[in-house]
Amino acid sequence: MVLEWVEARLRDGELSVGDKLPAERALAELFEISRASVREGIRVLDALGLVSSEVGSGPRSGATVVSEPSHALAWALRMHVATQALPMADIVDMRVLLETQSMKSAGRSDPAVRDEICGRARQILQRMDEGVSEELFHALDAEFHVTLGELSGNVVMVTILTSLRTAVVGYVAEGVARIEDWPKLRRRLQAQHWEILEAATRGDHAAAAELLREHILDFQAAVAS
Amino acid sequence: MVLEWVEARLRDGELSVGDKLPAERALAELFEISRASVREGIRVLDALGLVSSEVGSGPRSGATVVSEPSHALAWALRMHVATQALPMADIVDMRVLLETQSMKSAGRSDPAVRDEICGRARQILQRMDEGVSEELFHALDAEFHVTLGELSGNVVMVTILTSLRTAVVGYVAEGVARIEDWPKLRRRLQAQHWEILEAATRGDHAAAAELLREHILDFQAAVAS
Numbered sequence: 001m002v003l004e005w006v007e008a009r010l011r012d013g014e015l016s017v018g019d020k021l022p023a024e025r026a027l028a029e030l031f032e033i034s035r036a037s038v039r040e041g042i043r044v045l046d047a048l049g050l051v052s053s054e055v056g057s058g059p060r061s062g063a064t065v066v067s068e069p070s071h072a073l074a075w076a077l078r079m080h081v082a083t084q085a086l087p088m089a090d091i092v093d094m095r096v097l098l099e100t101q102s103m104k105s106a107g108r109s110d111p112a113v114r115d116e117i118c119g120r121a122r123q124i125l126q127r128m129d130e131g132v133s134e135e136l137f138h139a140l141d142a143e144f145h146v147t148l149g150e151l152s153g154n155v156v157m158v159t160i161l162t163s164l165r166t167a168v169v170g171y172v173a174e175g176v177a178r179i180e181d182w183p184k185l186r187r188r189l190q191a192q193h194w195e196i197l198e199a200a201t202r203g204d205h206a207a208a209a210e211l212l213r214e215h216i217l218d219f220q221a222a223v224a225s
Numbered sequence: 226m227v228l229e230w231v232e233a234r235l236r237d238g239e240l241s242v243g244d245k246l247p248a249e250r251a252l253a254e255l256f257e258i259s260r261a262s263v264r265e266g267i268r269v270l271d272a273l274g275l276v277s278s279e280v281g282s283g284p285r286s287g288a289t290v291v292s293e294p295s296h297a298l299a300w301a302l303r304m305h306v307a308t309q310a311l312p313m314a315d316i317v318d319m320r321v322l323l324e325t326q327s328m329k330s331a332g333r334s335d336p337a338v339r340d341e342i343c344g345r346a347r348q349i350l351q352r353m354d355e356g357v358s359e360e361l362f363h364a365l366d367a368e369f370h371v372t373l374g375e376l377s378g379n380v381v382m383v384t385i386l387t388s389l390r391t392a393v394v395g396y397v398a399e400g401v402a403r404i405e406d407w408p409k410l411r412r413r414l415q416a417q418h419w420e421i422l423e424a425a426t427r428g429d430h431a432a433a434a435e436l437l438r439e440h441i442l443d444f445q446a447a448v449a450s
Contacts, residue, residue, distance in 0.1 A: 003272075007303070011395075040265050044272045047228075078232070090381040097326055156315040160385060170236075 002027060002041030006050070010065070021051060021063040077167035088171060091164055092220050096213050098161055099145060102152035103200065103209040109153045118201045121147045125193050137186065138172055144193060148200065148212070175223030185222055192218070227252060227266030231275070235290070246276060246288040302392035313396060316389055317445050321438050323386055324370060327377035328425065328434035334378045343426045346372045350418050362411065363397055369418060373425065373437070400448030410447055417443070 005027075009015035021027070021042070028035045042063050045051040051063040077086065106114055124144045128137055142165040149161040179185055192215040199208035230252075234240035246252070246267070253260045267288050270276040276288040302311065331339055349369045353362055367390040374386040404410055417440040424433035 036261060040268050043265050044269050047269045047273075086381050086384065090379040093379055094381045094385070097322075101322055154315040154318055156311050156319045156389075159311065160319070164381075 002031070002038055003044060005031070006045060006065075015065055017065050019065050021065065023062060077163050078170070088168065091168060092216065095145075095161070095164055096216050098157060098164075099149060099216065100209040100213050102149045102154075102157060102161075103205050103212055105153065106151035106200065106205045106208075107203070109151065113153070114151060114200075114203075117147060117150050118197065121197050121200075125190070125197060128190055128193070134176070134182070134186075135173075138169065138176070141189070141193075142166070142169060148196070151200070151205075172223070179222060185219075189215070189219060227256070227263055228269060230256070231270060231290075240290055242290050244290050246290065248287060302388050303395070313393065316393060317441065320370075320386070320389055321441050323382060323389075324374060324441065325434040325438050327374045327379075327382060327386070328430050328437055330378065331376035331425065331430045331433075332428070334376065338378070339376060339425075339428075342372060342375050343422065346422050346425075350415070350422060353415055353418070359401070359407070359411075360398075363394065363401070366414070366418075367391070367394060373421070376425070376430075397448070404447060410444075414440070414444060 006015065006021070015021075022030075024035045024038045024042075027038045031038070042051060042053060045063070046053050050065065052066045053063045077091075121144055124140050124147060128140045128144075132140065146158065146162050146165055149158050152158070176182055176185075192211065196208050196211045196215060199205075199211055231240065231246070240246075247255070249260045249263045249267070252263045256263070267276060267278060270288070271278050275290065277291045278288045302316075346369055349365050349372060353365045353369075357365065371383065371387050371390055374383050377383070401407055401410075417436065421433050421436045421440060424430075424436055
């Protein structure tokens with residue numbers, strides 16, 4: 001009930017990102033339900049990245065409308081991967097499709113925007129070169145790929161890519177743990193990252209897309225073997 | 226806490242689709258939290274399409290593990306479209322990309338599977354020809370597109386397509402309500418559906434993909450004008 005009410009208010013523009021929800025007590029009176037039930041509804045909105053709840057009293061307490069779509073999608077995908085309803089092979093295929101398409105679309109976007117995105121991607125790779133921990137390497141790796149996804153200029157694309165990456169991060173770490181010579185694979189992956197970025201930076205998006213496809217499939221073959 | 230526990234059990238294979246979760250009381254004791262808190266966790270799992278809860282007592286009561294990934298994704302996307310974090314234009318672009326790609330991939334799949342999918346798509350179009358209500362027309366329209374998405378052979382693709390379609394169904398109905406001659410547009414859309422299906426059925430997947438792209442953009446132009 002709280003969920004439907006929030007959705008309707010968002011759609012008619014009465015609620016926007018940054019606004020506070022009414023207090024639990026007011027919502028409970030409005031719907032004639034218990035405050036515990038209102039709290040349950042707000043917890044779901046929180047889990048889905050639609051509100052951010054602050055506990056306690058004072059001006060910062062209560063639920064604020066935020067919007068982090070990839071949060072909910074990633075969580076849902078991760079859980080459904082765990083039930084094996086979503087096979088990893090299909091997730092890899094989707095990554096290849098979406099990431100290469102983002103790269104191919106890059107040619108249509110504003111050169112200044114492309115340069116800015118490539119600049120951020122470069123900073124991520126430079127950090128990865130600094131001998132970071134394995135865990136941070138995986139996190140930066142995911143961030144690098146999602147940053148390149150911004151070349152699509154499509155926020156739904158970036159949201160879905162972020163969700164797919166976040167959903168499989170645990171599986172990536174498990175796969176890597178089974179690999180005999182991880183330092184060697186890590187160097188190869190990082191060399192591939194640099195090649196992809198160099199092609200994108202010089203504007204050869206078709207080559208960058210092909211390198212990206214080979215890179216994703218190479219990693220998948222390495223962890224699956 | 227309940228969420229992490231369920232995820233861990235799913236991943237190590239101790240829980241599978243069709244299994245029952247332990248009773249609220251048992252989970253509350255296990256985590257040393259209140260039964261109301263356990264119930265909150267289960268509500269979130271229910272909202273995300275991971276368990277199905279039956280109220281009351283008896284053998285059918287309690288929460289059963291199910292897996293309906295598109296449920297959670299659709300809900301999350303719909304809410305985030307409402308906050309305007311996800312622009313409709315970007316959703317349309319994603320639909321064009323994913324639906325045309327599914328059609329193009331169809332050539333790689335088993336001919337018997339393709340025939341079965343096209344047969345189901347044909348039955349949907351035949352029902353739409355029978356003068357169904359506007360609401361049912363939209364629902365069958367979405368079902369037709371998602372059914373063709375199965376030609377990709379990728380369940381993650383189908384899940385994302387289902388989510389995108391379900392997320393925007395309200396906006397489609399609103400857009401159509403603003404159109405002057407809906408019966409005329411409806412005939413045009415339905416004629417396009419038949420053309421797409423005929424091309425797919427005779428195995429000309431490249432032509433079907435192009436017709437599908439034109440169809441999605443034609444509809445979008447009609448409701449946006």
